[in-house]
Amino acid sequence: AAVAGNHATDPVSKCVAGAHSGVVGPASLTQCLLERVRRNDSAGPAAREAAAFIVGGQVVGRCLPRTIAELRRFPAWFDVSAEAVTLLDRPEWTPLEGFALCKARSAAVMEVLETLRAEGRVPMLQGWRGEPHAVRRTFHSEAQLVIERAAAPMFGAAAYGVFVNGYTCEGPGAGPTHIWIGTRSDTKPTWPGRFDSLAAGGLAHGMMPQQNMVAECAQEAGIPAQIASALRPVSAISYTAFNEDCWGLKRDCLFSFDLELPADFVPVVIDGEMAQFQKITIQELVQLLMVRNDDAWKPNVGVVLTDFLVRHGYADADDPAFLELVGALRGAECV
Amino acid sequence: AAVAGNHATDPVSKCVAGAHSGVVGPASLTQCLLERVRRNDSAGPAAREAAAFIVGGQVVGRCLPRTIAELRRFPAWFDVSAEAVTLLDRPEWTPLEGFALCKARSAAVMEVLETLRAEGRVPMLQGWRGEPHAVRRTFHSEAQLVIERAAAPMFGAAAYGVFVNGYTCEGPGAGPTHIWIGTRSDTKPTWPGRFDSLAAGGLAHGMMPQQNMVAECAQEAGIPAQIASALRPVSAISYTAFNEDCWGLKRDCLFSFDLELPADFVPVVIDGEMAQFQKITIQELVQLLMVRNDDAWKPNVGVVLTDFLVRHGYADADDPAFLELVGALRGAECV
Secondary structure, eight states: OOSSOOGGGOTTGGGSTTTTTTOOSOOOHHHHHHHHHHHHTTTHHHHHHSEEEEETTEEEEEEOHHHHHHHTTOTTTEEEOSSEEEEOOOGGGTTOOHHHHHHHHHHHHHHHHHHHHHHTOSGGGGGOOOOEEEEOSSTTSOOSEEEEGGGGGGGTOEEEEEEEEEEEOOSSSSSOOEEEEEEEOTTOSSSTTOEEOSEEEEOOTTOOHHHHHHHHHHHHHOOOHHHHTTOEEEEEEEEEEEOTTSSSEEEEEEEEEEEEOOTTOOOOOOSSSEEEEEEEEHHHHHHHHHSTTOOSBOHHHHHHHHHHHHHTTOSOTTSTTHHHHHHHTBOSOOO | OOSSOOGGGOTTGGGSTTTTTTOOSOOOHHHHHHHHHHHHTTTHHHHHHSEEEEETTEEEEEEOHHHHHHHTTOTTTEEEOSSEEEEOOOGGGTTOOHHHHHHHHHHHHHHHHHHHHHHTOSGGGGGOOOOEEEEOSSTTSOOSEEEEGGGGGGGTOEEEEEEEEEEEOOSSSSSOOEEEEEEEOTTOSSSTTOEEOSEEEEOOTTOOHHHHHHHHHHHHHOOOHHHHTTOEEEEEEEEEEEOTTSSSEEEEEEEEEEEEOOTTOOOOOOSSSEEEEEEEEHHHHHHHHHSTTOOSBOHHHHHHHHHHHHHTTOSOTTSTTHHHHHHHTBOSOOO
């Protein structure tokens, strides 16, 4: 992947009129990092304006206006206003609770989604995967509703993941001097050829972050359990991106782990998600992340590594962008 | 200062009916840390409900209902509704801008504050200090208004500060093993005898964080410039506390620095703010911060050190409180 690039190749830019216009002149590292974080949170402003999606009395997502317009056609299923889309629990569900209630709701919503899919009106539903996505208020909450995974952005349902920053300390001080990054396989359907973390993965409902991070380290980079035992959860980042068809909101909340690796450790491509790994210096990482409007990185990885740089002291506290940068790393609600 | 204690001694608890009730049973470190952060952000929920304070078209603070009731008595100065208190710019100020406009507004608001002070109706104004506080939208913004410092909580104007986490790495790995903490002098008017950071200070308008942190390190703990050159800005925390009389909101935004100290470095009490310094292990820090409803710490220092523990991997990613903890560290708007 070329490091330089044009933001027009960024699939999410097209959802926001005038996105990234007016960016001119040199900028500090702190400003460049803020720009990168904001670019990844492309739907953040739209999400804050979007209607709440309410199931069982809990806000579990957000809907954009064009999704609202579609759901308005199903008044037996949804109560729809500009402020909120509420899934209507039916009188016959009154005796139900927990899993049974979730199942009844899920079957009802499936009817709507299958109708919309058959009509071909909502582009994202053409990517139907037959995989479940648990819609719930927080990561640890019980599912209120289970929907087709391809439909999750219609409802702005949060998704969760884990990412590792695998670094080495090869200098005289205690800080990181090098970091391992991956290059995604050219055959990946999403972000082929882009720079990626050493290992990462999504968290299906019920999967716990620490154990899953250990497993991803083994599966994606051949990191043995003994080394992975040094994994430390250090942060979380969140953002909202538009999905590919601009109809929906992808709200992600990512657990970030630091992992100090032995200086002589070399990761191994195991499952083919990555084409290769390389170790770069932290200064090289800084240079790569300073490139503006690039298309070198899987966008959320650029944000995870920005958080890494901030936590390790590479941002400038005196820079006008510092506080905004620290806050922007968790741009979306992250619970 | 005793480590154990009762929350009834906490001056802010009294502002919130039922605060801290229902806290029973053992809890994980991550849950204890979240509890500590929430306790310090005692006015967070009230602040989110509070009316915006608007000057020059910008939201620069928040007002509680009883402050609103007082300001309603000055309709030539303020437009007051339940949602917003707006300082009215006068027709004769139209030609003014920048510093001159700020000065005119400040003189007008001073009339109101002096009236309220003379009436003795607003307790916090009895602590009049004759010191200016710049009210502005962000840390780097121009002042929209300058008010008496003791009155800042009436308007929920943000204050800024710097804190250092001074640690040593004396183990085989790269991580911190010990941290230096201070004990505040018994003669300090606020939080006497409590545990404190190694060095900290407020940032008057126009002071920059990095330089001020270096100066505070020298003045409070005798840290020479050569060692202080390793200061790294790593985070920011924010919260809203009630002020002592429960009439106002203290919204603080703190720049946090990590400083790796040589293992043999010993700080020196210089300006008498601290009674003493001591080096404790990170495990001892964990134990101290796990004590619930204690009165051992200057409350915001407990939060700065909680952020330190999170960034260095001491929280548990699988704990139901993890994401909430990470988010709660910046409970108030922090720009």
